[in-house]
Amino acid sequence: MKFELSSLVRGNIKNLKPYSSARHEFTGKASVFLDANENGYGSPLPATGEEGLGARFNRYPDPLQWQLKFQLAGIKGVPAENICIGNGSDEIIDLAYRIFCDPGKDNVIICPPTYGMYAVNAEINDVEIRKVNLTAAFQLDVEGILQATDNNTKLLFVCSPNNPTGNSMNRADVQLLLNNFPGIVIIDEAYINYSKQKTFIQELTEYPNLIVIQTLSKAWGLAALRLGLCYASLDIIDLFNKVKPPYNINEASQQLALEALQNTEQVNEWIKEVVQQKEILINEFRDLSFVRTVYASDANFILIRVDDANLLYQYLASNEIVVRNRSKETGCQNCLRISIGTPAENKNLLSALKKYIP
Numbered sequence: 050m051k052f053e054l055s056s057l058v059r060g061n062i063k064n065l066k067p068y069s070s071a072r073h074e075f076t077g078k079a080s081v082f083l084d085a086n087e088n089g090y091g092s093p094l095p096a097t098g099e100e101g102l103g104a105r106f107n108r109y110p111d112p113l114q115w116q117l118k119f120q121l122a123g124i125k126g127v128p129a130e131n132i133c134i135g136n137g138s139d140e141i142i143d144l145a146y147r148i149f150c151d152p153g154k155d156n157v158i159i160c161p162p163t164y165g166m167y168a169v170n171a172e173i174n175d176v177e178i179r180k181v182n183l184t185a186a187f188q189l190d191v192e193g194i195l196q197a198t199d200n201n202t203k204l205l206f207v208c209s210p211n212n213p214t215g216n217s218m219n220r221a222d223v224q225l226l227l228n229n230f231p232g233i234v235i236i237d238e239a240y241i242n243y244s245k246q247k248t249f250i251q252e253l254t255e256y257p258n259l260i261v262i263q264t265l266s267k268a269w270g271l272a273a274l275r276l277g278l279c280y281a282s283l284d285i286i287d288l289f290n291k292v293k294p295p296y297n298i299n300e301a302s303q304q305l306a307l308e309a310l311q312n313t314e315q316v317n318e319w320i321k322e323v324v325q326q327k328e329i330l331i332n333e334f335r336d337l338s339f340v341r342t343v344y345a346s347d348a349n350f351i352l353i354r355v356d357d358a359n360l361l362y363q364y365l366a367s368n369e370i371v372v373r374n375r376s377k378e379t380g381c382q383n384c385l386r387i388s389i390g391t392p393a394e395n396k397n398l399l400s401a402l403k404k405y406i407p
C-alpha cells in the first residue's frame with residue numbers, strides 16, 4: 050500500500066500559514082532584543098544560579114525547544130528533528146486530531162479498555178470514535194480493526210503497554226497494522242521504560258504512518274512539568290510544529306527538564322526498584338482470597354480483578370489509600386488499577402489488604 054501523507058491531512062491544515070513569532074523571524078547574531086515587547090528590565094524573580102536564572106524568564110522561550118530536543122535525541126537515539134514536544138502527551142493527542150481529522154466527517158479507532166484521553170479528545174474535536182475492543186487477553190483485534198476502517202478513518206490509537214490493563218501489545222500485531230492500516234498509527238508508549246518490549250521509536254524510517262508518543266510524566270518523575278514527546282517522520286513533525294501553539298513549552302519546564310535529563314542513572318535505578326516492587330506485590334496479591342485475577346504488567350501499575358471492586362475501593366479509601374477503580378471500563382468489571390508506590394507505600398497497602406474482611 051502506497052502511503053500518501055497529504056491525503057490524510059485536513060485541507061485547512063495543508064493550507065495553513067503558521068504564526069511567525071518574533072524569535073522565529075530573526076536568526077542572526079544580536080545583543081539588543083526589541084522585537085517581542087518583552088520587559089527588558091528583567092523579571093521580579095530573584096536571579097539564581099550563575100547565569101541569573103530568574104532574569105531569563107522575561108524572555109519568550111525557544112518555540113522549538115532545541116536544547117531539550119538535542120538532549121533527548123542523545124538519550125533516545127532519535128534525531129532531534131524527528132521530535133515534537135507537547136504540553137503533556139495530552140497536547141500531542143489533541144494536535145493529532147486537529148491535524149488529521151475533519152470534525153463531523155472523519156473517524157478514529159480506539160481499542161477499549163484503554164487510556165481515556167483518546168475518546169475525550171475525539172469528542173472535543175467532534176470526531177467519530179469507532180471502538181474495537183481488545184480481545185479477552187487484552188490484545189489487539191487486528192482483523193476487527195481493519196474491518197472497522199473506511200475512507201474517513203484517519204487515526205488508530207495503540208497503547209502499549211496499555212493503560213489500564215498493563216500488558217504490552219504483540220509486536221507482530223502492531224507491525225501488521227503499521228503495514229495495513231490506511232491511516233496514521235499512534236503508539237502511546239507512556240510506560241515503555243518499565244516494559245520488556247522494545248520501543249517503536251527506532252522504526253520511524255520504516256513506517257511513514259507511525260507516530261510514537263512518550264512522556265516525562267511517569268518513569269522520569271516530571272508529571273508536573275507537563276512534557277509529552279512525539280516522534281515521527283520529518284513531514285509529520287512539520288505539521289505538529291505548524292499547528293502547536295508557538296510557545297507551548299514554558300521556559301521553566303524546559304530548564305528543569307534539561308537538568309532532570311542529566312540524571313538518567315537515578316531514573317534507571319527507580320525503574321529497577323519499581324519492577325522489583327511490582328513482583329513482590331504481584332505475589333502478595335495472588336495470596337489474597339478476594340483477588341480473582343492478577344494481570345501481568347509491563348508498566349508501573351497492576352490491574353487486579355476482585356470479588357467486589359467498589360467495596361474494596363471504599364475500604365482502601367477509608368484507610369487513606371487511593372487506587373483507581375476501573376470497574377466501569379469495558380472488560381474491567383470489578384477491576385482496580387494500583388500504582389506501584391515506594392516500599393513504604395506498598396507495605397502500607399499490603400497491610401491494609403491483609404486486614405480486609407470481604
Ligand SMILES: *Cc1c(COP(=O)(O)O)cnc(C)c1O
Pocket residue numbers: 136137138139140164208212237239263264265266267272275276277
Ligand atoms: C499517564 C499517561 C500519559 C501521560 O500523559 P501526560 O499528558 O504526558 O502526563 C499518556 N498516555 C497514557 C496511556 C498514560 O497512561
